[in-house]
Amino acid sequence: MDSILSAYEMENSSIVKEFIELAKIDTFSRQERAIVDVVKMKLENLGCTVTEDDAASKIPDATAGNVFAVLEGELPGSILFCAHLDRVQNGFGIKPQIKDGIMTSDGTTILAADDLSGVAAILDGLRRIRYSGKKHPRIEILFSVCEEIGLRGSYNFDASVVQSKFGFVLDSPGRIGRILRSAMGKAQLFLEVTGESAHAAYPERGKSALRAAVKVLSSIGDCRVDEETVINWSYFDCPSPCNTIPDHVLAKAFAMSGNNEKLDAYIRNFQETAAQVAEETGCKIDARVIVDYPAFHTSDESICVRLMQKVFENMGVKASVEDGAGGFDANLLSRWGIELVGLSTGYSLNHTVKENLVVEDLYKSGKMVANAALTYAEL
Ligand SMILES: [Zn+2]
The missing domain is CATH 3.30.70.360 (Alpha-Beta Plaits)
Incomplete structure (x- = not known):
């Protein structure tokens, strides 16, 4: 495949390294304690105010709550980015490998790109925003737990702490550029x-x-x-x-x-x-x-669709606005009046040992997050 990344960058860009680091933390729904502790530290190091909610006390056998983080901004407005920390079964002992620009496991486990690609993209986006030195709006991050067992984390999340009127849930299969405006x-x-x-x-x-x-x-x-x-x-x-x-x-x-x-x-x-x-x-x-x-449906005229179309245009990525089928955290968060769309980060065949991730899409996903926050100021 044609790539903007060299083979060296493919293996050594910070987002790829961070993805691999997270994938190697053995995790399952309800057993997110270790990965929650790691991402909380990463968010704090990026300058965020970080809290963990009490979802663990409301979900039987859960060991960790949802992580909510805020990076204060100098500009008005607020944007929410969301991804989930848990993964389906068979996600212990993951050994990620890259061949011809595609990351897979060794074939015996899932890869957990669903949804660590979303988590890594948000962390990478925050890093890019910090290092850009540019002014940005308030940025809110929700890393949910227990998504794969019926959205239990976001079900128990008290979104009254969220100031953002709109946001993005990075948790959808497909190539980067796919915008999901609805789910059943x-x-x-x-x-x-x-x-x-x-x-x-x-x-x-x-x-x-x-x-x-x-x-x-x-x-x-x-x-x-x-x-x-x-x-x-x-x-x-x-x-x-x-x-x-x-x-x-x-x-x-x-x-x-x-x-x-x-x-x-x-x-x-x-x-x-x-x-x-x-x-x-x-x-x-x-x-x-x-x-x-419940189902959610976000209008094509909404700020999140328009902003992301603009971001993809700036990045030279072909955007497509689509309707989704299966539910994800956006379904429950939209109950709080937050306008949301789902975004793809380059994975496919998730929940199987053939799960794979287009490395270049992962790389672009980090840029997508940073661009969304920085472009919002221009909109
Ligand atoms: Zn997912």
Whole structure:
């Protein structure tokens, strides 16, 4: 590949070295203590005021909280940069290696570029801003924990400490230049029906939990409910022998939508239908819902999209604004009224042993962070 980096720079630029240093710290969701201590020290050395929140006390077995850091600026305004410190399983003993401009593990572990490329880019961006000597706005950094186990860190983060009205979450697969303006929300649905068993020869003496459950599910629709919403009923348990009227059913689904009103409407219909079928059948029906995170959608006219387009234009990077699918910290942080987009930092095949990172994209990601802070002043 054509590269702006020499082979020497590829191995020795400070961002690459820092990425490798972080990747070698054995980490897993809930076990972020060591990496949290390291990044807190790095942020302090960069002149930030650093705090760790109490998320560890709210997440079972967690060992560290979210890290929130502030680099005060001379210019008005504030920008938030966010990445997560945890990684999926198989992230112990990572041995990063670079060949033809691509970084991989040795093939036995993940690389953890999801999301250490984001963490390293933010640290590198801060360093560049400091050394530029240029005036900049207030810069806020959130390094979250427990992202990979359902965004538990950002769920428990009290974002009232954030002054920024907008920000960037560096946590998306793909080449640099990709701007994610949206991601779907997700909920878990549980349908539990308790009927009354009876001998199969005398069905009128029992109340079939199975008939009631099927009635609910056949009334509410599933799979692609509309162009923004998908519901996947994937589990149905009815542990009853064939000579007995079944008295218990448990069914489960994932619901995902790019539109929070549509997801709410489906959930409402699910619960109302369940109540109605309970009345008709005499079964006890529990229709439980856990909303994991809402969808978010940031306008193309928002400052974060416009600022990043300008940054990429200055850097000669082709920008593309896209809609995402899976949730990430931006979904939960946007609940606090912060306008956010996701940014790619050059990794792909994340969560697998084939995970790889385009080294030049990592290098540019650090510049992207610094440019965003310095360009904001000109906007
Ligand atoms: Zn991630």
